Ligand SMILES: C[C@@](CO)(OP(=O)(O)O)[C@H](O)COP(=O)(O)OP(=O)(O)OC[C@H]1O[C@@H](n2ccc(N)nc2=O)[C@H](O)[C@@H]1O
């Protein structure tokens with residue numbers, strides 16, 4: 001059995017530079033991982049059966065991105081093995097933290113190992129793209145400046161501060177934001193260096209604040225403590241702090257109805273830190289003292 005994390009991501013900035021013919025949008029966004037997220041355990045099964053427990057409320061098993069990722073891997077490789085998968089869900093759904101995409105990426109990476117398929121990271125990222133625009137960055141596991149629909153990745157090395165992430169307790173559907181006629185879709189496409197040097201903003205934020213006053217209210221509150229923004233298409237918001245203690249002080253005062261957590265920004269995904277630990281030989285017990 002292997003147990004692996006499926007970390008959250010933040011979009012440290014997010015600009016929409018245009019709408020494509022396929023309905024998707026071209027973005028410029030900066031992805032960073034958090035040392036907080038879901039967790040999955042995988043046990044191989046000799047027959048091709050896939051079992052995922054527990055089911056997520058409101059998500060049919062066959063629509064769960066974990067099952068979709070496992071089935072995609074089976075069908076692309078002809079693998080006849082199965083797996084028993086347990087998902088410990090900690091990330092809010094529709095929160096802009098990429099939980100579903102991260103679960104899918106961890107499943108691709110874990111089953112590639114467990115089933116000894118030998119697919120490269122490049123092949124897994126390409127498969128992941130079919131499951132969602134956000135899946136490739138989780139498969140790659142390196143903080144990145146993303147362009148295209150979010151899948152053309154340039155490694156990036158932003159600071160790794162403490163974050164307070166707050167959830168206003170609502171779910172925002174990504175598709176609803178991207179189909180809204182009032183979404184600002186005309187940001188200029190700039191170089192990474194230019195983007196890094198300008199203030200970091202999120203083009204979805206004004207629209208989501210307008211459609212969901214809960215987000216506007218919570219953001220107004222958090223801005224009193226530190227520079228704050230929305231991640232992805234919301235609903236979660238985040239602020240940067242110099243220390244864990246400062247973030248905890250703000251969380252302790254968070255308005256009623258909101259929930260939140262504190263996490264450290266990571267430019268290397270905790271998934272890959274965990275995989276490295278699996279590969280390290282266990283320390284020998286008979287070393288001389
Ligand atoms: C925009 C981001 C930023 O991280 O939002 P969040 O979902 O994380 O909030 C993501 O790239 C989302 O990625 P993901 O959630 O995997 O999106 P998908 O399942 O591929 O697409 C959901 C819907 O969003 C729209 N969509 C998504 C990505 C994109 N670049 N342009 C789009 O127009 C499409 O209409 C699509 O039907």
Ligand SMILES: Nc1ncnc2c1ncn2[C@@H]1O[C@H](COP(=O)(O)OP(=O)(O)O)[C@@H](O)[C@H]1O
Nearest residue numbers: 063064065093094095096097098099100101103
């Ligand atoms: N394993 C999964 N975890 C979360 N959501 C999932 C999963 N599988 C399918 N979904 C669907 O994907 C939607 C978006 O999920 P999520 O990735 O958590 O949000 P976001 O893209 O805003 O970060 C959910 O509302 C749910 O219907």
